[in-house]
Amino acid sequence: MVGVEQIAVLSVGAVASFFMAWTVGAxxxxxxxxxGARTMTIMRAAFFTGLFGIAGAVLQGANxxxxxxxxxxxxVSISPIGAVIALTVAAGLVAIGVFAGYPLATAFTATGAVIGVGLALGGQPAYAKYQQILLLWVLTPFLCGGTAYGLARLIRRDDVPDEYTIPLFGGLVGLILANSPFTMLAPEQGGASVAAVLSExxxxxxxxxxxxxTLLVGLVLGGILLLEVRSSVRRGQRHLLFGIGALVSFSAGGSQVGLAVGPLVPMLTPLELPILVVLVFGGLGVMFGAWMGAPRMIKALARDFSSLGPRRATAALIPAFAIAQTAVLFGIPVSFNEIIVSAVIGSGYAVGGEKTSTGKILYTVFGWVVSLLLSFVLAFGLLTVVEML
Structure with a gap:
């Protein structure tokens, strides 16, 4: 039986978790x-971000x-009070970033807060997991930004027309999609890819x-776009950009919902709820957050960081999709804003970076580092004080 006190704490935790999910989506x-490429309005972008985001949360959020x-x-297991503190600290910091117009790294704040309360409870650091997380965090700007830069440079070549690059990019997306994990394909194993299932x-x-x-999926998607660009290059380019954006939004849900509902899971053990219920709960939070708060952040990145055309926007989204799916596969909390910012900057520098705000880039990176340290200190300190009382 669940007592009144447990219900009260669980209710507070659920509110904090939903608020965290909202700020993640926002x-x-x-x-x-x-x-930035002027192929979509800000409000339409926010709508589809939330729609595809909740789908990703449910289908890929388990890891x-x-x-x-x-x-x-x-x-140790995170206590209910610890979970509430971790979620409140992380959500509060991210909310400050959202309303200030600067993309704080949600994974930095959530990870720092959870580690902070865990150590305050007497737990030991999970060094092996930290190595994975740190490696991906450090490599993301170089891999994502570097790949976006390379792809953007490729499509700027006069001897590589859109009739070839659009199907090529569609094929690359297909290769990644074929190996993206889906929880429903192998729930007991944390998910499996379409390629893994069909290859058996x-x-x-x-x-x-x-x-x-993998090659077959890539050829199919590339072939579809090849047929489309033969009738209209502009329509093929627009559909490719929309499709990649949908997959990136889907990946955001899969890689980000855990930041909000992960600390809530230990609190739900007595209720024996299936993880699908938790993922739907978090998915609703990020969807509403995307609809209500994301327009401000979309405007900040689209207008302030770099002005991208449709070609370079596509070049930015492909590596973002690949990095996000890598995080989902290995169950690594990663900041989606770090991914997008790196991709946008890399693509922007393909034309010399004259439209890229260096000052805002440095300020954003500084905000990421501060948010990690501050969330850790606040969560550790608050739980220590609570435990003393």
Whole structure:
């Protein structure tokens, strides 16, 4: 039986979790390059961000949720009070960033807060997980920004027309999509990719079967866009950009919902609720957050960081999709704004970076670092004081 006191704490935790989910969604900017390319309005971008985001939360959110629930601290479980403090601190800092117009890294604040309360409870650092997280955080600007820069430089070449680059980019997206994990395909294993599932049906070795299915998906998507650009290059480009934005929004849901509902999971153990219920709860929060708060952040990135055309916007979104799916696959909490900002900056520098605000970039990075340290200190300090009382 769940007592009145437990219900009260759980209610506060649920409110804090939903608020955190709202602020996470409000800070999303997957369609910012599309708005910067003037192929979509800000409000339409926010609507589709929320719509595809909740789908990703439900279908791909399990891995990161489990990591945030029990993967950051060893030896102890996060207490209900600790979860409430972690969620409140993280959500508060992200909300400040949203309303100030600067994209704080949600993963930095959430991770720092959970580690802070975990250590305050007497837990031990999960060094192996921290190495994975730190590696992805450090490599993201270089991999995402560097790939976006390279793709943007490629499509600027006069000898590489859109009739070839659009199907090529569609094929690249297909290769990534084929290997993206989906929880429903293998719930007991944390998810499986379409390529992994279909390759088991082929009379080939696992590695060769995986390669064949991956290549087939890429060829199908590339072929569809090849047929479309033959009738209208502009329509093919617009559809490619919208499709990648949808996949990036979907990936945002899968990689970000765990930041909000992960700390809530230990509190729900007595209720024995399936994780799907938790993911739907978090997905609703990020969807409403995207609809209500994301327009401000989309405008900030689309207009203030760099002015991208449709080509460079596409070049920015492809590596963003790849990095986000990597985070989902390994259950690593990653900042989606770090991904998008890196991609936008890399694509912007393909034309010399004359339209990229260096000052705002440095200020944003400084805000990320401060948010990580501040969330850790606040969460650790608050729980320590509560435990003393």
């Amino acid at each position: 800070g999303w900017t997957p369609y910012a390059p599309s708005v 990161v949720t489990e990591a945030m629930a029990a993967g950051l601290i060893e030896g 049906e082929l009379p080939l070795s696992p590695l060769l079967g995986l390669a064949v299915v």
